[in-house]
Amino acid sequence: MAGRAVQGAGGIRTFPFPVDLSVLGVGMQVGPMGPERTWHADAPLDRVHRIDFHVVMLFDEGPVRHMIDFTEYEAHPGDLLWIRPGQIHRFSATSEYRGTVLTMQPGFLPRATVEATGLYRYDLPPLLHPDEPQLTGLRTALDQLRREYEDTSTLPLSLHTAVLRHSLSAFLLRLAHLAAASHDTARREAGSAFTQFRDAVERGFATNHSVSAYADQLGCSRRTLVRAVRAATGETPKSFIDKRVILEAKRLLAHTDLPVGRVGVAVGFPDAANFSKFFQQHTEVTPAAFRAELR
Template sequence: MADRTIQGVGGDGDVIRTFPFPVDLSVCGVGMQVGPMSPGRTWHADAPLHRVHRIDFHVVMLFDEGPVRHMIDFAEYEAGAGDILWIRPGQVHRFSRPDAYRGTVLAMQPGFLPRATVEATGLYHYDLPPLLHPDEPRLAALRASLGQLQREYEDTQTLPLSLHTSVLRHSLTAFLLRLAHLAASSAEAARQQADTTFTLFRDAVEKGFATNHSVSAYADALGYSRRTLVRAVRAATGETPKGFIDKRVVLEAKRLLAHTDLPIGRVGAAVGFPDAANFSKFFQQHTDVTPAGFRAELR
């Protein structure tokens, strides 16, 4: 099957290859597939599953077992039973152990659905998270919808091909509308959580920056993992928690240097540096000027 090569490294020094939708593996050659994930499944005739590659079609995996690690756009995701991974056209990905994947997989060719449906289902909203964790009611509804789609896909006897394809499009649309709603609501919940996490972190830093410069200490005090804190602060400010703390320390140091006559050592002690030399080194690293030089520039 033909493929395209795209600039980028595929893991062993080769360019990342792009693989098209495998029409030859579809029942009746329609622009979609749906079926079980199992050790004997043929995912793609040519794609090297264990290496980084790009696809130009949608893949949705609903897991019955886990955990399974899967790389999408160079980020690792761990999916468990009941979780969903949604890989969109143009994204690079890599399987961990194909024989460990259990559940149901849907693949869909771009252009199989009409434009209005594509827009309604948000198929190309790349800002939405690829890993989804539906609650029990949503998971049950998604399983039922996907099961109906699979039954229609496999039923090639009761309708002529044109009607069979039309029914598939309708069934696929119903499933994707549910999936898109889950993705959008998951993204909103993540944003709200990130906002809350960052707000709590910001307030804690404001109270404690003069004595506490440790990201891990703030994470522990707030009850978050360091990783969660990093994601929340980066989403809110574009910088790391350590960078946020350091900026607040530098700001306070500048205020004290500019508006008081405290000795440099006392200024350092006031922002958490008992050793004057360490304070001067820290200040110069972040401002390209010594504390004394900064004070002199303002007077």
């Protein structure tokens, strides 16, 4: 693998793009998933780690469970997982990963293509469920990309790389359309009340944990908010707020060396003991134990 894993401030290793494993050293790879494939010979993939490149996995078998940014996703045959640079993730030691995996180094595509394909839209869902026509189009584009990637004899390197960029762009445009459509569908299904609540929580979770305060802010009753959130997510507004707070706390514990008390303050708990109690109630481990598990 090109480069060495970097130990992050929070103890999580970051692995660079394995350019030495690419055919002709180009900034992408595409091939079959399997137990023999890894980012790095020393990387236990069932441990939490980061990568500084894009990964797209198209599954032929399943279910497969995969953690991205502390959320567990379950992928089935025909599903795709899109992991973006810097996201924390972990492979499942009990799942068999079968299908096709695409990796891409940041900077391999021109800026216009990056913007058109939404490569850094971290708000888009990582797990995608294409319908049959969409899946056929994605498979066709990915198969073509793989043929071009493996064909090293018919073109000089400069043209080979240019063709790869065009083929990769075609696949990513299809993928980005699917991701954006899935995101828009989720927003419509959630309804405007929940969408407004979700956006308000995203802006205010670090200081506001009160369901009633959010209802007042949105100009609706607490009962209306409860119905909207339950219809969209199956959970209560309080549970939704708590999950967002816990996610941010986990990120700070993982990414930084902030003392536990400072992490608590950052997510709305001036008292360290109250933060530790809250965190343990929702995760069954203390903040210090959670951080230690990642190191």
